[in-house]
Amino acid sequence: GESVGLHLPTLSVQEGDNSIINCAYSNSASDYFIWYKQESGKGPQFIIDIRSNMDKRQGQRVTVLLNKTVKHLSLQIAATQPGDSAVYFCAENKGQAGTALIFGKGTTLSVSS
Amino acid sequence: EAGVAQSPRYKIIEKRQSVAFWCNPISGHATLYWYQQILGQGPKLLIQFQNNGVVDDSQLPKDRFSAERLKGVDSTLKIQPAKLEDSAVYLCASSLRGTVNQPQHFGDGTRLSIL
Numbered sequence: 001g002e003s004v005g006l007h008l009p010t011l012s013v014q015e016g017d018n019s020i021i022n023c024a025y026s027n028s029a030s031d032y033f034i035w036y037k038q039e040s041g042k043g044p045q046f047i048i049d050i051r052s053n054m055d056k057r058q059g060q061r062v063t064v065l066l067n068k069t070v071k072h073l074s075l076q077i078a079a080t081q082p083g084d085s086a087v088y089f090c091a092e093n094k095g096q097a098g099t100a101l102i103f104g105k106g107t108t109l110s111v112s113s
Numbered sequence: 114e115a116g117v118a119q120s121p122r123y124k125i126i127e128k129r130q131s132v133a134f135w136c137n138p139i140s141g142h143a144t145l146y147w148y149q150q151i152l153g154q155g156p157k158l159l160i161q162f163q164n165n166g167v168v169d170d171s172q173l174p175k176d177r178f179s180a181e182r183l184k185g186v187d188s189t190l191k192i193q194p195a196k197l198e199d200s201a202v203y204l205c206a207s208s209l210r211g212t213v214n215q216p217q218h219f220g221d222g223t224r225l226s227i228l
Contacts, residue, residue, distance in 0.1 A: 043204050043206075045219070046218060049214075093214055099214055099215075101146075103156050
């Protein structure tokens with residue numbers, strides 16, 4: 001089965017709110033994690049990544065947090081905008097077994113204005 | 114830079130027919146991946162190439178799926194014969210090097226419908 005999953009299939013927020021999307025993983029050997037955004041009819045778009053030797057990484061309006069103790073990953077989006085509406089996937093690599101990614105099922109973020 | 118190019122965007126075939134998909138990765142990217150994305154799920158790896166060699170094809174249904182990357186650039190994925198369960202979006206991704214962890218960049222995929 002899949003080793004990466006998301007806690008909620010859907011998340012609805014108001015424009016301007018902060019969004020938090022959570023993800024649990026099960027493979028302790030994974031050493032690279034990545035968040036993608038996928039809009040309808042398009043391929044996954046890279047948002048931000050983090051390596052296992054870090055616990056936090058910030059990008060433009062986004063922050064990824066990694067808690068290896070409980071195998072938890074989260075994506076925080078500041079000041080969420082309608083254009084952020086999409087399906088968000090977390091993914092992990094296979095650790096020593098390779099660089100291919102294992103994806104979870106995704107969380108659909110809906111932003112209302 | 115130009116992104117990952119895939120064609121066709123859509124394909125409709127009947128079961129037991131054959132179909133082929135084409136991918137042109139980002140220029141200079143040595144690693145190429147094919148993923149299958151069934152509706153409502155995350156992408157699942159089918160095969161990974163490093164230049165023109167196969168790195169991982171452990172999840173490729175080899176009785177019906179084949180893929181090649183003969184010159185280490187473009188790649189084709191073929192299904193023969195197709196089954197109803199093959200209805201999915203087939204995504205191609207590439208990364209600069211597959212030996213260290215780097216973001217994979219995806220194309221917009223080919224949506225395959227099997228009748």
